[in-house]
Amino acid sequence: MKKYFSFFRLRFSMGLQYRTAALAGIVTQFTWGAMEVLAFRAFYETDANSFPMSLSATCTYVWLQQAFLALFAAWLMDNELLESIINGNIAYELCRPIHIYDMWFSKSIANRLAKALLRSFPIIFIAACLPAPYGLSLPADPGYFLLFLLTLVLGLAVTVSFCMLVHVLAFFTISPRGLQMIFVSAADFFAGGIIPLPFFPKKVQFFMELLPFASMQNVPLRVYSGSMTEAELAKALGLQILWLLLLLAGGRKLCQYGEQKLTVQGG
């Protein structure tokens, strides 16, 4: 266990040293969030009653999403891992007494946490200072905040284990780009990265909520503003845990199979 924590620690401290990238990220995320809030404002002005969430809840969703983008964005693949597969440096990692999957998993989590830590606080702070209903409002009550934290952690784990699956698939292809594109776009759309899931038609929404993508950012971002009923919440939590276990088991199996088949080419 200590080995994997060391990977986590080193990757985390490494992530903290890219300050300019973090600043650029903050500016981008803040601008993007502001644009989304303005767009939603225009929609709500036509008919506020035809939306499933209040404007204030939607804005809170947008700001939290931007603040924690690094935790949930499926397109934030770990390029180091992909490159090590493409250029063969994975040879060294296979020479270590470690499980490749677990090592990559801890690296990925560390990478995302380090990024999020640098970016989230300034965005949360600025968004909280914006006037209602455009800013980030307080959580519905302290209980919901704790649930938010719990589902946030689960959502991060589901996101990373999903991305790991895509990483591991790189074992079997010459270039991972194609698979990455498909999975990333699908994940972003179905996770509620573009518009929140409640905005979809009821029937579509029912199926979308069963998919693993709905167990990523969708749950914590909606729990925060208290817009989920108790039954919905229990179902969402159950699905998060179920998908996490399935994705982990599938990823590890596939990784073991890949290691056996792997050929490191060249000198």
Next chain:
Amino acid sequence: MITMEHVCKSYRIAKRNAGFKEACKALFHREQEEIQALRDVSFTIQDGEMVGYIGPNGAGKSSTIKILSGILTPDSGQCLVNGLIPWKNRIRHVKEIGVVFGQRSQLWWDVPVIDSFLLLKDIYSIPDSVYRSNTDELTELLHLKELLRTPARQLSLGQRMRCEIAASLLHSPKILFLDEPTIGLDAVSKLAVRDFIRSQNQLHGTTVILTTHDMQDIEALTSRILLIGRGEILLDGTLEDIKRGGQTIDETIAQLYQEYEI
């Protein structure tokens, strides 16, 4: 002890002729050729031996090293390293070995070298006292004092290679696989690395298997030579066996290659 018996490995390689027309043809029909990288390779290496593994480009040297270090599964044949099958008991096996791939890097690019070392300490669960004495020894022998606090990306090739070799020895492995360890080193570093490998062998009885194209490495380090060509072991003997009077080692080897038509 290392034993390899009747190990075979083949790769499938896609081939086509040059040009756009050929590329279009390859869309529909892919020509594949099977290359026998290793055919029926057998040898035994005792503990504490220093063996030079030589052969022309593409002879199968790296494939052998990869099989021995557990990252490649052969098609057929038996292989035991200290009683373990490398690719089956990968995790237990790799605890006991150190590997340097001269063409690749194991150091973390953006952090000081010492951070990579500390990570390796945890990966191999090296006790504090062992880690300290090993780093002290390696730092002194390979002249790393100034380098350890520098990020790996800012080291020159030779400096980095010295750090790579040190990194592979932190956990006091019983067997050391060196795949072209002196690539790109200047004369001083080369001598330092050679002295160092020799002292590891003498002090700790480390078994060393070395592939290289630098025949001076072979001459300076190894007592036994395995010559591989087209995937077969062609010769297993001492340097004296193959050396003829008055010739330099490079000439001898070139003649050997010609003799075996490899």
